[in-house]
Amino acid sequence: MIKLTIGIFLILLASFMLIGFLNVDTTTDVLAQYIAFAISVVLPFFGGIALIYSNHRSKKSLAASKNSLREKTLVAEVMKLAGQKGGKLTVVEVISDLVLEHDSAKELLDSFVAQGLADVYLTESGVIVYSFYEISHLNEKMSAKEVLDA
Numbered sequence: 001m002i003k004l005t006i007g008i009f010l011i012l013l014a015s016f017m018l019i020g021f022l023n024v025d026t027t028t029d030v031l032a033q034y035i036a037f038a039i040s041v042v043l044p045f046f047g048g049i050a051l052i053y054s055n056h057r058s059k060k061s062l063a064a065s066k067n068s069l070r071e072k073t074l075v076a077e078v079m080k081l082a083g084q085k086g087g088k089l090t091v092v093e094v095i096s097d098l099v100l101e102h103d104s105a106k107e108l109l110d111s112f113v114a115q116g117l118a119d120v121y122l123t124e125s126g127v128i129v130y131s132f133y134e135i136s137h138l139n140e141k142m143s144a145k146e147v148l149d150a
Contacts, residue, residue, distance in 0.1 A: 003051045074100075075108070078112070088129050
């Protein structure tokens with residue numbers, strides 16, 4: 001907010017200085033006028049624009065960070081839910097437990113399949129089940145052996 005306020009102030013200052021330059025007597029040296037114009041009008045104007053743009057860019061970055069955190073949280077919640085349900089989930093379970101829309105829940109589960117973290121199975125009645133192999137075999141971790149011993 002401070003960047004935005006200072007940016008607007010600098011643009012207003014540049015506008016005020018421009019009005020002053022338009023009303024000035026032009027009997028002085030032209031080079032001196034150009035230098036004074038650049039320092040008192042152009043620099044504050046572009047400085048203000050830069051601050052406003054920087055403020056806008058930082059807000060977009062913050063929004064992107066929030067979206068990324070939201071996605072990571074959903075992934076963690078689905079993994080936790082899969083652990084509670086024995087490593088197998090349906091879209092309906094994800095919708096009801098995580099309060100997601102149908103399309104969002106299906107996209108999320110399909111992304112696990114695309115990453116190789118889950119497989120898709122079909123029940124006899126036609127229900128799609130997403131099976132998380134590693135989660136369904138977590139109880140075997142205590143009996144795990146070294147790779148070379150297996």
